[in-house]
Amino acid sequence: MARVRxxxxxxxxxxxxxxxxxxxxxxxxxxxxxxxxxxxxxxxERGLTPEAFYLPAHxxxxxxxxxxxxxxxxxxxxxxxxxxxxxxxxxxVGGMLYLDALLEGTPTAAHTEYYLDVVLQKQLLRTIxxxxxxxxxxxxDPSLDASAVLSRVEQSFFDLGENPNRGTAVPACDAVMAVMxxxxxxxxxxxxxxxxxxxxxxxxxVLHGMRRGNMIVLAARPSMGxxxxxxxxxxxxxxxxxMSDHRPRAVAIFSLExxxxxLVLRLLCTKxxxxxxxxxxxxxxxxxxxxxALILASKELSRAPIYIDDSAxxxxxxxxxxARRLRKKHRVELVVVDYLQLLHADEASEQGRQIEISTVSxxxxxxxxxxxxxxxxxxxxxxxxxxxDKFGIPRLSDLRDSGSIEQDAxxxxxLRRPCKYPNDPxxxxxxxxxxxxxxxxxxxTKDRVPFNFEEQYTxxxxxxxxxxxxxxxxxxxETAVADGEGAVS
Numbered sequence: 077m078a079r080v081r082x083x084x085x086x087x088x089x090x091x092x093x094x095x096x097x098x099x100x101x102x103x104x105x106x107x108x109x110x111x112x113x114x115x116x117x118x119x120x121e122r123g124l125t126p127e128a129f130y131l132p133a134h135x136x137x138x139x140x141x142x143x144x145x146x147x148x149x150x151x152x153x154x155x156x157x158x159x160x161x162x163x164x165x166x167x168x169v170g171g172m173l174y175l176d177a178l179l180e181g182t183p184t185a186a187h188t189e190y191y192l193d194v195v196l197q198k199q200l201l202r203t204i205x206x207x208x209x210x211x212x213x214x215x216x217d218p219s220l221d222a223s224a225v226l227s228r229v230e231q232s233f234f235d236l237g238e239n240p241n242r243g244t245a246v247p248a249c250d251a252v253m254a255v256m257x258x259x260x261x262x263x264x265x266x267x268x269x270x271x272x273x274x275x276x277x278x279x280x281x282v283l284h285g286m287r288r289g290n291m292i293v294l295a296a297r298p299s300m301g302x303x304x305x306x307x308x309x310x311x312x313x314x315x316x317x318x319m320s321d322h323r324p325r326a327v328a329i330f331s332l333e334x335x336x337x338x339l340v341l342r343l344l345c346t347k348x349x350x351x352x353x354x355x356x357x358x359x360x361x362x363x364x365x366x367x368x369a370l371i372l373a374s375k376e377l378s379r380a381p382i383y384i385d386d387s388a389x390x391x392x393x394x395x396x397x398x399a400r401r402l403r404k405k406h407r408v409e410l411v412v413v414d415y416l417q418l419l420h421a422d423e424a425s426e427q428g429r430q431i432e433i434s435t436v437s438x439x440x441x442x443x444x445x446x447x448x449x450x451x452x453x454x455x456x457x458x459x460x461x462x463x464x465d466k467f468g469i470p471r472l473s474d475l476r477d478s479g480s481i482e483q484d485a486x487x488x489x490x491l492r493r494p495c496k497y498p499n500d501p502x503x504x505x506x507x508x509x510x511x512x513x514x515x516x517x518x519x520x521t522k523d524r525v526p527f528n529f530e531e532q533y534t535x536x537x538x539x540x541x542x543x544x545x546x547x548x549x550x551x552x553x554e555t556a557v558a559d560g561e562g563a564v565s
Contacts, residue, residue: 095198095201103191104188106181110182116141144156204236276309277538289448291441291453293488294452325409327408341355383402410451421436455476457470467497469512485515493508
């Protein structure tokens with residue numbers, strides 16, 4: 077029986093031949109030649125590529141098979157031999173004699189799935205070895221930061237877990253049962269919240285909470301209060317406000333703009349309802365009522381499971397690695413990123429800002445799905461909101477740097493404050509803040525969700541502009557929020 081040399085002298089690792097199974101590769105190729113119509117569909121579903129074959133001859137044969145399939149031509153020993161001959165590669169694989177040997181050595185295609193699984197498993201092991209060698213080389217590169225190397229290596233190995241070679245088809249009956257379980261959860265919910273509550277009734281009535289796996293974008297022009305609103309939501313989640321079980325959930329905050337100390341000071345002043353400007357100016361009396369309120373707020377905030385990372389200039393892969401570790405170690409259930417345009421993507425940095433932001437946006441959406449938690453991302457809006465009209469009303473198209481943000485996001489919230497625009501009919505109301513739910517992949521949009529924003533405390537509160545017909549909120553709850561109770565403070 078004809079055989080082909082492995083030609084592995086330049087592919088050995090420390091004198092050892094990388095993992096492979098020549099027998100499984102031969103069995104798989106023989107099965108394809110026997111029953112290409114059925115076997116190729118299976119290979120396509122499992123993501124088989126020529127690189128999965130260790131022997132160069134086998135890669136050439138599978139490439140010829142792929143070309144024939146793409147051209148809708150029959151695949152058998154004769155057509156494959158003809159395709160290889162046209163490439164000048166027939167002699168390199170051992171000629172027609174070797175193709176006949178593949179057929180003779182594979183009497184039936186019944187064991188194809190076994191051969192395919194072995195080939196893919198061996199490819200995965202070789203990939204692990206290759207990435208480990210790259211990780212080792214990176215460790216000896218003096219120009220690279222150790223933490224950056226760790227995050228890249230961690231991401232590269234985690235990506236192997238999402239290898240498309242693994243079949244993902246799910247029987248319809250299983251999918252139906254899973255969805256019906258969700259439906260039962262929805263029907264048994266008495267507060268209309270199916271994800272994490274934002275702590276704001278008006279917003280939850282539209283969103284029904286922040287759902288797992290969703291990327292939620294909160295966008296605004298500078299100085300509109302988007303960081304304050306995000307921190308209010310984060311504090312609600314971390315203290316269980318708005319949730320029927322009142323259970324605190326761990327929150328991770330990646331602050332690429334503000335320092336950890338500034339962020340904590342903002343949270344303290346919000347909780348204590350003390351002016352941050354007065355605190356920073358030293359204008360409150362030591363052991364006076366405002367100081368006592370800050371001390372009480374510090375005790376409550378210390379108990380909240382909030383984890384703050386204020387590293388600047390994070391790469392999207394590094395952020396994903398850090399979020400993954402926080403999720404595993406502290407069971408984080410919400411990630412807040414402030415803000416999206418300050419992240420970068422090394423792999424796309426030379427392709428222009430638009431491509432880089434698209435890579436960052438896709439990475440954030442992938443992180444939400446990977447960790448199975450909501451990810452709240454802050455984003456800047458372009459100046460188009462101010463040049464288009466006199467009222468500064470934002471649109472989805474105003475999301476800065478890339479249209480991919482709009483495409484990747486499950487929810488887009490656009491924040492504006494009429495008092496910032498002299499020509500706005502509501503300019504005279506300094507408290508009014510409006511959130512437009514401009515995109516909602518799993519529900520309705522809404523042009524106006526009203527808030528009161530007490531800027532000196534960076535505090536958002538529900539605003540009672542209309543009565544809601546939904547029974548999800550009891551009258552007592554409406555009165556409590558109107559009195560300032562139960563809201564982030």
